[in-house]
Amino acid sequence: MLVKTLLPAFVAIGSAAAQSGTCTANGGTTTINSQADATQMASCKTLKGDVVIGTNAGPAIDISGPGEITGALRILNNGLIESFTSNDLTKVGGEFRIQNTTKLSSLNMPKLTSAKTIQWQSVTSLENPTLGPLTSADEIIISDTVLRTLDAFQLKTTRKMDINNNPRLTKFNMGLQNLGEIMALQANGLRDQGIDVDLPNLVWIANMTIANVSTFEVPSLRVVNGSARFDSNFFESFSAPNLTALTSGDLSFIGNAQLTNLTFPKLTNIGGGLLVANNTALEKIDGFPELTHVGGAVKLRGSFDEAELPSLENVKGTFDASSTTDIDSSCKEFEKHAPQGEGGNGDVQGSLTCTSNNTRANEETGTDIVGGGSGGSGDDGENGAVGMSLNSALFGLVALAGFAVAL
Ligand SMILES: *[C@@H]1O[C@H](CO)[C@@H](O)[C@H](O)[C@H]1NC(C)=O
Ligand SMILES: *[C@@H]1O[C@H](CO)[C@@H](O)[C@H](O)[C@H]1NC(C)=O
């Protein structure tokens, strides 16, 4: 009986399933091309397979009724849809992808708390989406949108987060506690102003590449398991007051033009290298009072007139300090740690160089600082790829959707 109320594209997977309200798409994908299609699904408790909103569906689609989609939910390449509502959906078992939807300005899914991944890209009218909020997702990619807030996402843990090119996003505050692979932030907020980032509960993170932020607060951060890289940010001050170690990767600060104060009061151990370069306003590098072990190289380059690493005992790679100003007195201290063959105590295992009055000190920002082992440098190439991937899986699904329409 229920079968009759379903879209032609559905078949019930058996009477037991039908009685429990499970609807299964023929071919694995249900395509919704109109509100009438959506209304026919209202009696399904669970939609098995993927749900695709057709490219000509709209302006308003409401798929209230179903509580779960076992596969993906996709709204792609649709220039008509303005509003999408799903009052009962709590879970999307696959990816929830919205891509290239230029008119969508209202997304109302007040019970959605879980999706395998979130991938919203080129969503150019949606400012304030409503989700459960979402508390469970393995991956969140938000790119080229006009979102003003990420309040719809309240995760305590996730694997990957890539938030880039969202010009109206000026604040990011989340109770995230840990992150298993990488956080990448770039080009959010107004150009030259950036985004304020507050992660008060973050205790450990595998890797992070942070660019163009105006503030970055991580008061609880204790461990970075891989690398942390800060490029072209707008902050004047950066502190990781509770960070004790980067267990396997590099710590880098490159080209943060306004940075004057960099402090890591508890940091003792960097598994990879330390690179502080081309932060032209930074006059003193004195924020590493406890730093003892560096598994890679140390490279300090800039316009500073004083640098010190008073607790340093072991650098496995080379040590290179160079400034546009006279740092002769700092060099004398560093030279005490030089390899024995260079007249020092051997704390630094690679060779040590320290130069003053180097007019080119800000020009070299090379990242060849990882010394052996498992240095997990953040992967720049990956960031770029994430922003533009229209992968073959997606094309495959578009084709499937076309097939369902033909039915
Ligand atoms: C974006 O969607 C529009 C339809 O709204 C389509 O014409 C266009 O080709 C799509 N762009 C891409 C890159 O797929
Ligand atoms: C990162 O380090 C923390 C603290 O040592 C640990 O609990 C966590 O499991 C590590 N995470 C990864 C991905 O290795």
Ligand SMILES: *[C@@H]1O[C@H](CO)[C@@H](O)[C@H](O)[C@H]1NC(C)=O
């Ligand atoms: C944003 O950061 C990137 C480096 O990741 C840099 O190339 C770019 O110039 C920065 N943009 C601004 C406006 O600072």
Ligand SMILES: *[C@@H]1O[C@H](CO)[C@@H](O)[C@H](O)[C@H]1NC(C)=O
């Ligand atoms: C900093 O670390 C100490 C010791 O692990 C801990 O007791 C304290 O709560 C941490 N502070 C913050 C703000 O997380």
Ligand SMILES: *[C@@H]1O[C@H](CO)[C@@H](O)[C@H](O)[C@H]1NC(C)=O
């Ligand atoms: C992140 O950190 C882990 C170590 O916790 C490392 O194995 C991995 O290669 C790093 N890089 C990325 C892109 O996840």
Ligand SMILES: *[C@@H]1O[C@H](CO)[C@@H](O)[C@H](O)[C@H]1NC(C)=O
């Ligand atoms: C630098 O920042 C640290 C931590 O926020 C702060 O305690 C210290 O007073 C600052 N130093 C200067 C010179 O502003």
Ligand SMILES: *[C@@H]1O[C@H](CO)[C@@H](O)[C@H](O)[C@H]1NC(C)=O
């Ligand atoms: C750096 O330049 C200044 C000014 O020309 C000079 O007084 C100083 O001796 C130079 N320092 C070194 C180490 O060459």
Ligand SMILES: *[C@@H]1O[C@H](CO)[C@@H](O)[C@H](O)[C@H]1NC(C)=O
């Ligand atoms: C150094 O940083 C400035 C911005 O402060 C930037 O214009 C310049 O290109 C950077 N130089 C290098 C070699 O990255």
